[in-house]
Amino acid sequence: MAVLRGDKDLADGHSTKLTDEARELVNPFQTGDDTTDVQFTVDDKKLHFNKGVLCVCSPVFISMFTGEFREKNAREIALPGKKYSDIVTFFRHMHPVFLADTPVTDNSLLPLLELADEYDVKHVCQKCERYINAQLKLAEEGRQHLSMDGTLLLLQACDRDDLRPQRERLVNVIAKKKTRELTQSQKFLSFPADFLADVFRLRCEHLEVCSGHLTTAVRRITTDVSGHDWGLTLNLPQKCARAVFCILII
Structure with a gap:
């Protein structure tokens, strides 16, 4: 697994000009090295990773690699139905080298929550929750306008039992918006x-x-x-x- 220039610069303390969205697309898992021992296939593309890191993060991967499953001794594992860019971002949030430099964004929030739930990666769920809380706080304090697109995104993210308090906060934010803003939005009635x-x-x-x-x-x-x-x-x-x-x- 080669460390790309942008991430190495950050590790060395040098600044980069990569945006949050650009970092999501940076893929340090394209090639394998001495530290990788499993290969995933997503959308006919290869991703190289380390089983130990996966097992530390996820009990699902522990069962996959230690239980009586065909993936236990497999060198290559297919992930059908998954989107390549979503898995790359998910792996970045799991790997200790890239975790701190991989922020949650509007684009990655929903896929991350879905994958974190599926593989029971609690620290990724917690990171997404902190992002949601930060967005709600900005809206509650009037420091950031919450658009209808942003509202719909947060509402979809909060459609979980453990995020019911955030959903109530979102209801309170939207209830205070002016009637004209609500009725003029085509997306509002799709909620x-x-x-x-x-x-x-x-x-x-x-x-x-x-x-x-x-x-x-x-x-x-x-x-x-x-x-x-x-x-x-x-x-x-x-x-x-x-x-x-x-x-x-x-």
């Missing part, structure tokens, strides 16, 4: 019905809270001005403005 139901339920709850605050504010203003000459109530505009401000920040 799962249960997600839309949760979004609209939360929006209704938010409107009820706003309505309650508005009613309280109006009652206070009415009480303040009752029995007074309207022309002499100089602080009425300030009170109205304060009431509206309280409603808007809810």
Whole structure:
């Protein structure tokens, strides 16, 4: 397994100009060396890896290479139904040399989660979860606009029991978007019905809270001005403005 120039530079402490997406395409597993002892075939292309690394990361590979399976003594293993670029990225996230320099991206999130589930690679699942949390935090703090494409991606990623809290956070983020942005998006209506139901339920709850605050504010203003000459109530505009401000920040 040859270390490519971009990764060696990073290992030596020199910077590179590779983007996250470009790094996903860098394939250090094209050729074998003294450290590789198994070869995978994906989309009629070869990938060389080390059984020991695979077994450390995955109990599925432990069973494959130590149990009574045909792959136990095989030098070449076919992975039908898998996408070559997805497996390359997955292997990069498993290999200790490339793990730290291989970020999760929008492009790799869903394939990584699927493969990590299939092969029970917990540290890859955790890395994807950290990426999802980071994206949600940026959206919650208003530091990054979450598009409908981004929403759909995160929703698909959160369609797992262990990511239910992240799904609830996503519902909260979308429920606060302006109605025009939601209705103008063609993808919004393609979201799962249960997600839309949760979004609209939360929006209704938010409107009820706003309505309650508005009613309280109006009652206070009415009480303040009752029995007074309207022309002499100089602080009425300030009170109205304060009431509206309280409603808007809810």
